[in-house]
Amino acid sequence: xxxxxxxxxxxxxxxVAVSGRALDPAHASEPQYPVEKDAPLNTCGGNCPSDxxxxxxCGDTRSTVSISSICSKYGWSQxxxxxxxxxxxxxxxxxxxxxxxxxxxIGVFQINSVNWKDCSGGNPPCDVTTNLNCAIQVWKWGxxxxxxxxxxxxxxxx
Numbered sequence: 001x002x003x004x005x006x007x008x009x010x011x012x013x014x015x016v017a018v019s020g021r022a023l024d025p026a027h028a029s030e031p032q033y034p035v036e037k038d039a040p041l042n043t044c045g046g047n048c049p050s051d052x053x054x055x056x057x058c059g060d061t062r063s064t065v066s067i068s069s070i071c072s073k074y075g076w077s078q079x080x081x082x083x084x085x086x087x088x089x090x091x092x093x094x095x096x097x098x099x100x101x102x103x104x105x106i107g108v109f110q111i112n113s114v115n116w117k118d119c120s121g122g123n124p125p126c127d128v129t130t131n132l133n134c135a136i137q138v139w140k141w142g143x144x145x146x147x148x149x150x151x152x153x154x155x156x157x158x
C-alpha cells in the first residue's frame with residue numbers, strides 16, 4: 001500500500017509539472033484552453049501572444065475594440081459572443097495566432113485561414129467589419145452556434 005501512495009504522489013507531481021498549474025480546487029471550474037492574455041507579448045507588437053508567428057498578417061500595432069459593441073452587431077447570444085471574443089483575442093482586432101498546422105487565426109474572432117477564401121476574398125480579415133462578417137458565416141456553418149470555435153466549451157456555448 002505504501003508503494004501505491006508513492007507512485008500516486010509521483011503521478012500527481014508529474015501532472016502538476018506538465019500542466020504548469022497546481023491542482024487547486026479554486027481553478028477546477030476554469031476553462032482548460034489557453035487564455036491568450038497570459039501569454040508573452042513579444043511578436044508582432046503584441047498581436048501574436050503565442051510568440052511564434054512567422055509573420056504579422058494584421059501588422060504590429062495593437063487595435064483594441066469594444067467586445068460588447070462588436071458582439072451586439074448580430075443576433076447571437078451576447079454573453080457567448082463576449083466570452084468567445086474575450087478568450088480568442090481579448091478584443092484585439094489585429095490579433096494573430098499561428099497554428100501548428102501552418103494556418104493562422106486572425107482578428108477579433110480569430111478567423112482561421114482555411115475560411116478566408118470564402119469570407120474575405122482570401123485575405124486576412126484584419127478589418128473589424130470583415131472579421132465580424134466572417135464570424136457570422138462561420139457561426140452559420142456551425143449550425144447557428146459557436147461550436148466551431150475551440151473556446152466554445154469553456155464558455156458553455158457549444
